[in-house]
Amino acid sequence: DVKVTQSSRYLVKRTGEKVFLECVQDMDHENMFWYRQDPGLGLRLIYFSYDVKMKEKGDIPEGYSVSREKKERFSLILESASTNQTSMYLCASSLRWGAEAFFGQGTRLTVV
Amino acid sequence: SQQGEEDPQALSIQEGENATMNCSYKTSINNLQWYRQNSGRGLVHLILIRSNEREKHSGRLRVTLDTSKKSSSLLITASRAADTASYFCATAGSGNTPLVFGKGTRLSVIA
Numbered sequence: 001d002v003k004v005t006q007s008s009r010y011l012v013k014r015t016g017e018k019v020f021l022e023c024v025q026d027m028d029h030e031n032m033f034w035y036r037q038d039p040g041l042g043l044r045l046i047y048f049s050y051d052v053k054m055k056e057k058g059d060i061p062e063g064y065s066v067s068r069e070k071k072e073r074f075s076l077i078l079e080s081a082s083t084n085q086t087s088m089y090l091c092a093s094s095l096r097w098g099a100e101a102f103f104g105q106g107t108r109l110t111v112v
Numbered sequence: 113s114q115q116g117e118e119d120p121q122a123l124s125i126q127e128g129e130n131a132t133m134n135c136s137y138k139t140s141i142n143n144l145q146w147y148r149q150n151s152g153r154g155l156v157h158l159i160l161i162r163s164n165e166r167e168k169h170s171g172r173l174r175v176t177l178d179t180s181k182k183s184s185s186l187l188i189t190a191s192r193a194a195d196t197a198s199y200f201c202a203t204a205g206s207g208n209t210p211l212v213f214g215k216g217t218r219l220s221v222i223a
Contacts, residue, residue, distance in 0.1 A: 101211055
């Protein structure tokens with residue numbers, strides 16, 4: 001069974017902290033994605049990666065960075081967490097462009 | 113950039129009734145997909161329809177695609193309380209681009 005695993009379901013961090021959200025997929029997928037989901041705004045793409053060490057900005061990259069050192073792992077980094085980054089974060093992967101996306105269970109991050 | 117726009121935003125029906133959700137989009141697509149999200153969880157893929165297809169079925173799900181109107185609909189027949197969830201459409205463009213998701217329709221099925 002295919003799987004995308006996010007390191008935490010719930011996370012509480014303080015303003016100014018550096019936060020790492022980890023995502024691992026076991027399907028040998030080329031593409032990986034980070035979205036954030038807020039009420040009334042749907043899913044918004046933060047960053048994506050189509051190969052190891054390759055990354056592209058999505059629609060809302062400000063305040064975030066990513067790392068993909070290995071094919072199976074895609075990390076989202078909040079350099080200095082702020083309260084407006086309180087949100088649900090969703091990681092996804094796909095075998096190729098336009099194919100079905102597989103999502104992790106989500107990380108609900110609260111920044112206080 | 114959000115391409116898909118679901119309609120309605122929220123839908124409440126009785127168990128056994130059919131639920132219809134619509135999705136409109138703006139630019140040309142390679143395929144359109146529907147996903148389901150249970151409260152507080154990740155999204156799960158339901159069905160994919162290619163741009164050269166008009167209708168597709170999977171169990172109690174029926175999806176139609178009208179590329180001339182740039183719209184799609186998802187029909188869930190004989191709904192159950194367990195169908196209560198948010199449903200999202202996502203469009204795949206022709207190039208090497210990520211899926212673009214709409215804002216979703218929140219479906220409540222009352223037993």
